[in-house]
Structure formats: structure tokens, C-alpha cells
Amino acid sequence: MLFQRHSAPNFRFIILFALSLCIMFYDQKKQQSERLHIALSAAVAPLQFAISAPFDVLGWAKDSFTTHQKLLTENADLNAELLLQQAQIQKILELERENAQLRALLKSASYLTSNVKMAQILAVDVDPYLSQAILDKGSQNGVFVGQPVIDATGVMGQVIQVGFLTSRVMLITDSRSAVPVQDVRTGVRAIAAGTGPQRPLSLTNVPDTADIKVGDKLLTSGLDLLYPVGYPLGVVKTVDFQSGEPFATITVEPAANLNESRQVLLMWLPAQAVYEEAKQDLVQISKERQVPTTSFVAPTN
């Protein structure tokens, strides 16, 4: 009896240790364990919905018990805002028409229009060292891996895992995330890489001579064929040019409300149009620079 009690855990631990290592190595090759993750996320989804539900009810209760007066003032404010934005949209519609015309002249497909669907971030915390969020839309809503996610003010991230009912979003602050961006003021292109949750992004490999200043707005350039073109990513927070260093140290404050947004938009971009557009751009660039066109692989999606 005594022997059994003390030898069983040893043996069991060695087996489980080996099993953990095997699963971790297997999981590193994401493509293979995709199905496993779908199954697992389906298993834990009820738990996540269960935790999130009371917070949704709280929000609903708060809405239902606001006073008449408050609703009236809020309504007036919203009407005023709507008027302002409609005025701005008139200008945008005109610009869009003009843009489409110009693109037609250049014989290139316009991909500024795209389908969007509203999704909600579940009120569920993940480990604080991960920059992730969980959405209440999954494969049954047509969500796919690599899908861009934005909120009202900017780009939030991309979908990295899709379950049946839920999906997992990697935020732009994740250290594995990198978004190609363009400076609105000067057109300088760069890549904004995440450095960890609650931290500013950093622009990587920007030469000391690049014209980027504090306060510059950065938009997505769409060169990754993943994020839509021209959505705000952030504002340059600090710029540090150090003599002797080949690259400048530039930090960027994300435009999206990464910690507070609950309502987000999932985007469906016409992938083929994006691909054609990018290919034409690249051909143009390579012609200008007299560089032979490299083979370009179409996105499978």
C-alpha cells in the first residue's frame, strides 16, 4: 500500500510530463491542431458566455433604468452628432464617386467597399500577459482566421482562432502582431509591431532620416493584403533619433479603444480585388525601379 501510494504519482507525473511536451510540440504546428482548438473552444464557450451574460444584463439594466430626461438630452446630442456626420458623409460620397471614376480610368478594382458585421467582445478576461479578446461570433457566422477586426476609432487586430460560436482575436498590441502602416502627412511606410498588452506599439526598422514626427497619424497601408487600406492604426507618441543607431525608436499610441470597446466590426474584404490591386501596384513599382517582377502568390482566401 505504501509503495503504491508513493510510486504511482512518480510514474503518472512522468507520463503526463511527456504527454504535455508532446501536445505542446504538436500545438506549435498550428495548422495541424486547428480542429482540436475548434473542439476545445466549443467546449469552453458555454463557460465564457455564462461569465459574460451577467455583465450584459447589467448593461441592459443600466440602460432601462435611465431617466426620461437623460434619454432626451442623449437623444438631442445624438441627433446633433448625426447631422454633423451626415454632412461629412455627403462630402465622402462625392469623394468616393470621384475615386471610383479615377480607378475605373486606371482600370483597377476598387476595394474600399467591404462587408462588415457587428460582433461583441465577451466580458471574459484572458491572462494579462496576452493581448487577446474573445468575440461572440464564430465559424457559424462565417468568421475566418486572419479576418481583420476594427472598432469605431481604429484597427483592433485579427482573428487567430475560430470556434463554432466564438473566435479569438489577436490585438495589435500583441508582440506577434505587425501591421503595415503609412504616415498620413508624409506617406512614409513602416511596420507597427506590438510590444505587449497596455503598451504602445513600436515602428520597426524606420531609418533615422525618415520624416515622422510626434502627432503624425498612421493609417493601414494594406500591403499585407490582410488589413483594409486606410483605417487609422494610431498616432505617433514619441520619436527618438539616436546618432549611431541605424534605426529610430518610434512608439505609437493605438487609435482603437483596445481595453474598453465591446462592440467591434468584423470585415470581409473582397480578397481577389485586394490581390489584383496589390499586384498592379507592385508591377508598377518594379517597372519604375527597373527590377524584375518577382512571383507573387495569391491569397488562398
Place this chain on the structure above:
Amino acid sequence: MTHPRSIPYGLILLSLFVALLLGILPMPLWSVWYRPEWMALVILYWVMVLPETVNIGVAWLMGIVLDALNGTLLGEHALALAAIAFIMDKWQRQVRLFPVWQSAVIVGVLIAIYKLIIGVIQGLVGQPPDSVGYAFSIGTSVLLWPWLQAVLAVRESYGAQE
């Protein structure tokens, strides 16, 4: 040697379920680093009290669930939980007789090992938790240990095995 009638399966399942929920309960932004390691605490408690019922295998399975919830590398939390459950299983005869403050120290050490294992694996897959805050939850977990013991106090009634 065992008391099949007296093993509180209901309480064990309930405590594991609540630990899962508390692990993903949304908390204000300032407090995210202070979230106690609920699952590790509950597993350590049950391994200390009923090592034959809640064994390393249970710890490992709960770790897999934690990995699925957190979206971490599959097997990461499982390995860490199984490791501390294993150490606790080795020591449980002594630890269960310790006064509360002494067992709290042991629990602190085990939680630190748990966090170290997860931190190292996170680092290996490319995203090490490099904030000082990462260690804060060891403190909150230790502070919670006496309360957890009080809440799950079945130590006296179910403890005697020999």
C-alpha cells in the same frame, strides 16, 4: 484506508468549476495582475487533503481546460499544474499538519514554481511576460490560502486516512 462515503465529490466539482469562472471573470484594468491563481490554489488544496481523489491527472486535465480558456499553448498550464500537484502530493503528509501560515509559505513557493514554468514556456514560444506585475498574483494567492482553507474546511473530517 479510503472513505468512499465521505469524499465530497460535489464540493470538489463545485470548487473546480468556481475556480474556472473566477479565472476568467472580468476585472478592472488596474487589478489584472493581482488576480489570484484560483485553479492552482484549489488544486493544491484538494491534493493536500485528498491526494487519492484529486490527483495529478485531475490537475493536468484542469490545466488543459485553462489552456483552452486562455488560448495559450496547449499543455502549458497542464504541465505547470501537474508539476505543482506532484510536489504537493510528495509533501502532503507534512504540509497538512503545518499551521496555516506555514502551509501558506509552501503554497507561495509552489505557485511561484507554477508561474515560472508558464513564464518559461511563454518565453519559448515567443512572448515572455516581462512585467513585474507577473509576480503579484503569487502574493494575492498566498493571502487567499487561509480563507480558501476555511471555506473548503473538510480537512478535519475527511483528512484522517491511517
